[in-house]
Amino acid sequence: MPGIDECLLDVMRLPGARGAAVVDWTSGLALGTIGDSPNGDHEATAAETAEVARMAAEQPAFAAGLPEVPAAGDGTGVGTPPPVEDVIVTTRAGYHILRFVETDFDSSVFLHLWLDRAEGNLALARIRLGEMAERLVLA
Numbered sequence: 001m002p003g004i005d006e007c008l009l010d011v012m013r014l015p016g017a018r019g020a021a022v023v024d025w026t027s028g029l030a031l032g033t034i035g036d037s038p039n040g041d042h043e044a045t046a047a048e049t050a051e052v053a054r055m056a057a058e059q060p061a062f063a064a065g066l067p068e069v070p071a072a073g074d075g076t077g078v079g080t081p082p083p084v085e086d087v088i089v090t091t092r093a094g095y096h097i098l099r100f101v102e103t104d105f106d107s108s109v110f111l112h113l114w115l116d117r118a119e120g121n122l123a124l125a126r127i128r129l130g131e132m133a134e135r136l137v138l139a
Helices: 004-011 042-057 122-135
Strands: 017-024 029-035 086-090 094-101 109-116
Touching: 004 017, 004 029, 004 109, 004 122, 017 042, 029 042, 042 086, 042 094, 042 109, 086 122, 094 122, 109 122
Parallel strands: none
Antiparallel strands: 017 029, 017 109, 086 094, 094 109
16 A cells, blocks of 8 residues: 555656645645646645635535445544545646545545646546545555
């Protein structure tokens, strides 16, 4: 099972990958980054994408109709995954894919891939990010 650095290296092997990060959406901190950043600053990008992730993950409208997921451990809700699997933002030049990672502790981490629109394959990237998110080990 790959850690953050190995996961980010795998992400950058996707056709059209410009940059990637593993971000904690509750704090807005990048846990790891690789490649380019859309605005030249990985930490600022992490904080900005965390706002988008938090907004999507916390909206009751996205959880409507989903089956109840039992909380891990002591009933505090810790470990309950967000109702959203991923968020895709399309720009004129590229795609930003935010893929939520389910963890045993608080599921507040996501993978952010910045993908070139002309060279990348959105469907392939989405599938591969899902596979990587399932294998990612956070220690």
